[in-house]
Amino acid sequence: MRTIRIFLASSSELKADRESFEIEINRKNKLLAEKEIFLHLDIWEDLPTHMSQTRSQDEYNKQIGSADMFVLLAWNKVGKFTDEEFDVAYRLFKSNGKPSIFTWFKEPPQAAEPSLQAFKDKLAGLGHFPAFYKDAVDLLLQFNKELDRLVLAKRYSVSTQNNSVISYGSKEIKKYLGLLPVIPEVFIGRDEKLQEVHDALFDGDNLLLLVNGEGGIGKTTLAAKYYQRYFEEYAHLGWVFAERSLGDALLTLAEPLKVTFEPTDSADARREKLLCEMASLNKPCLLVIDNANDLVDLSAHYHELRKCPNFHILLTTRITEFAHASTCRVGHLDEAAAMRLFTTHYPGHDHAEDELLKEMLRAVGYNTLVIELLAKNLATVNQFRTGYALAQMLDDLRSPKLFGLSKSEKVRTEYNPGKFGLREEEPEKVIAAMYDLAKLEPGEEQLLCIFSVLPAEPITFETLEALQPGNDELEKSLRALVQKGWIEYNAAAKQFKCSPVVQAVTRHQIGDRLFEQCETLFDALIEMLEYESATGHLLNTSYLSGALYARYAEIAIEYLESARYEKRLLNNRIGIFYRTTGQLEKALSFLEKSTRLFEKLYESDRSNSIFKNALSASYLHLGDTYTLFGQLEKALSYFEQFNQLLEELCESNQEDVEFKLGLAVSYSKLGITYTTLDDLEKASSFFEKNVILSEELYKSDGSNVSVKYGLSASYDKQGNTYRLLDQPEKALSFFEKCNQLLEELYESNRANVLFKNGLAISYSKLGVTYTTLDQPEKALSFFEKYNDLREELYEANPTNVNFKNGLAISYARLAVFSRNQHNDKAQTRRWLEKAERLWAELVNDFPAYAEFQKNWSQVKRDLEAL
16 A cells, blocks of 8 residues: 655644545545555644644654645745744755645635745745645645646656566567657646547547647647556557658667568568557557658558557647547647746746736747746746846747747757657747748748738638739648648638747748748738828728738738838838828828838939839828828928929929829928918919919820819819908809819719719818808709718718718708708708717727817707707
């Protein structure tokens, strides 16, 4: 009978938990009786003071020193006797390797005393990691797992040392065939998986099992733990590594099975002899084939593996499915288990930084091996003082991800594929070796590179298809990457996902070829975010899809070198999209990045007209964005730089129509800005230049749609100026000229959003002008035309902020007309309520827009006044 002695230290406040603990020990003894194991429980709790004066330290040593497990429970305090018992246990453990020490704190404390924190600080200083429990049930669950590990480890160790043999006639075969696997020192969050593997292998006919998952997720650890925990249920156990092929791996069992070959035997003949010997062994046997990642190789040797029905064959693999085998998927740990894993390897973790830790775990996709390596790295670097904070590590992980640690030291890890021993290496080198892109086909590698610059989130097949136009190998490459375990596939949602670790390894291994491999993606994103210059309206996709592509572009653009034209262009298109959808802060950020890049390009060759024109457009976009922010002086400075560059371009390229059109736009922008700044004289001078240049362009090329539209805009701006100067008749003449051109443009292309929007605005201004001239019926006819177009535009593009705001303005104007001209309160209220609803939504979605807030407040006042 083997006796396991357990010393329990606790205070009186945990009496109920202690009693439950004693009951559990008695219950456990009944279960362990058939295995000839007895649990002996010693309790020293709240000893009277006079006893402590008479007891010698030797008595403590005798009781605690004979224990196999020292269990300490604490809640609100740690008494001096409990503290003393821990000190004795710790000293004995450091000198003799026993007892194993376990400390559990009941959470949350109700009236914590200083002694509790003092004891926790002492544990942290010793590098001892405590556990926490909520109630007696939770405590007993955790204790039983630790007890099972202790009992199992002892049994496995004894059996390993004895390495029992079984006689087959004159031949004696050892229980353990070949080398033993490295049994994990830390095993967290996978106990249910062990049972799942056991059930799959022992139930029914499932003799071949794939334990699959991404690299570093814990497949080998799970297999090694299964090997250890269930070793008694197998006659023989073997562990091989499929470094080159399954066939070669199997042949490594020849020596422990005492199988000899003739020199002339082929590899197939040798395996046939070996398999015959394996099939003759007592059942059941276990064979673990580690790192069996080649689907073709597995298919080639499947029938050979099935020749040993007495064997449970477990393969650790990234292969996601195989028609002739069951699978046990190893996913990432849940957050709580991942945190326990991290703090086990880095007991110096400050729990005040738990939120930072959670963020770091998300950044590495909860990959088990990466968590272990990063934790051990912190433990090594911060052994004597904190020189590498968790916050700094998190910053390093964000960019350039797993291969940019500021401080990296060699750490020891059990992850050592193909070798039965610990490995000591820098974390980055271990991570980099987990995957080998050289084993992929060109199309698979190219697609994996695309995944590596997109977010580590589920992506639909339709989205991938849109981002890879013309890729005839897309479906084939996706299937291969899923089968080989590089990416995950959710069949129900038809979504693919690549883990952050695979992404980082891919980028690291592909190096300078990343842009080459992802060029089709960048081209697709640029095309999807192409916009209409005057409105920002997306030309090739919906606004909903545009939001997705803009977010993808935000992430992908970080992997583009600053000198690349695609980076400048993508920054611009992302910025314009966010400006069009009302996200001004983000818009400004990307447009400024784009401008800085174009400035560098222009400075490299100031005589290059293309560079100069691109920079002028960047200044225009910044001016427009600052205008929306209401920062007119800053907007004016950018419009002036825009104008200066266009005047230089027109001077050096006098026949270039596009540059003249750009110059006309610059005059218009300056005129509008000076108008807003209430400097009508300056505004008028720029509008006059705009009209003269636009009419000149129209006379030389009246069929040019851009020229015609530009002239309509010039008339519109001039009309606005006369309206502000209180000259409505002159304003009307220019508005009518503008309207005539826009109607012609719209009739020639009714699907053009720009023309429809411009015509709507033209109707509105005619309505306002006829109202000023006291011609209400004419005014109403134009307001109604304006409203009809606004509703069409909004219905077709409900996420377009400008169209939504324009419709609200239309409703408000119709309300004013109904109130002032017809004195129709009911109709006025209906129009105002429609306007109020739209502006309320705009204010909620875009609180930075002062105009929306102002209009919303006004329409609410108008409703209250009815």
